């Protein structure tokens with residue numbers, strides 16, 4: 001029988017990447033790989049088969065419950081897996097690997113740093129070791145576990161979809177409150193970096209001279225060089241509104257009594273109705289994102305760029321608006337690309353939505369622990 005090598009059973013996990021013992025497994029081996037997406041309030045569980053296909057389009061939701069401590073969070077993740085297995089008539093015996101998508105920052109692989117979204121007691125938590133132990137208890141045997149940045153894992157899932165079995169690099173942008181960036185290499189794995197900060201592309205400087213010499217905006221990270229995130233996401237909308245409102249002095253928002261937050265949150269809805277101020281602002285965001293895309297493509301030279309985030313969500317924006325936004329991104333990038341890049345580049349909307357991070361975590365588990373088929 002043909003055999004491949006798979007990685008199994010953690011043998012050490014003290015502050016470094018876990019070492020796994022190699023064991024031969026049959027090439028025909030089937031099995032499933034699960035992904036846990038740990039969010040601030042809700043955790044989601046999804047899964048895939050060994051051929052990469054989805055077990056279900058429905059995620060299992062469980063409470064993250066971080067206020068109740070680390071053990072409660074682990075319990076929530078295990079409840080999520082148990083629920084997902086039961087809903088899909090599966091058992092732990094079929095699980096060959098688990099992935100966990102969880103926001104950083106980390107102190108080291110699998111160890112939580114100081115996070116604004118978690119109680120202070122979570123700092124220094126070795127969630128890789130604790131979740132690995134809980135999985136072993138639930139399954140009655142050790143199951144390999146891989147952990148990583150949630151944005152990166154979302155990129156892995158979208159990349160798996162757009163590459164459709166081909167070898168190609170994929171860059172993903174997810175502009176929301178901040179700018180999620182991920183680069184997924186032709187083997188399907190994300191660029192993690194040595195200090196585990198990953199690709200924080202949102203905090204690279206924007207080329208302000210190509211954006212009408214707009215001044216350097218403030219950014220939550222504290223850098224003063226005009227982070228791209230501030231020009232492309234909700235976080236910078238109040239500053240963008242200050243720049244654009246004087247150009248539309250008769251606009252209702254110029255005399256509105258709404259709070260600044262309410263004003264910026266009304267922009268997306270206004271843009272769907274063709275409001276000139278709102279469209280100006282989102283055209284500017286598209287241009288800033290397109291320039292950043294070109295900047296990163298010079299370095300990464302990938303064929304696919306996936307755009308996620310609220311502006312590309314079919315439930316939040318019109319088809320006409322989404323086309324305009326993607327067209328604006330491409331138009332800003334094209335003059336700065338090499339001719340072959342211009343011909344080959346595909347800029348596509350994200351489609352997996354809230355599935356992406358759990359499924360991406362399951363895919364990384366498959367790539368790391370699955371049989372080579």
Ligand SMILES: [Zn+2]
Nearest residue numbers: 203219221227
């Ligand atoms: Zn920044």
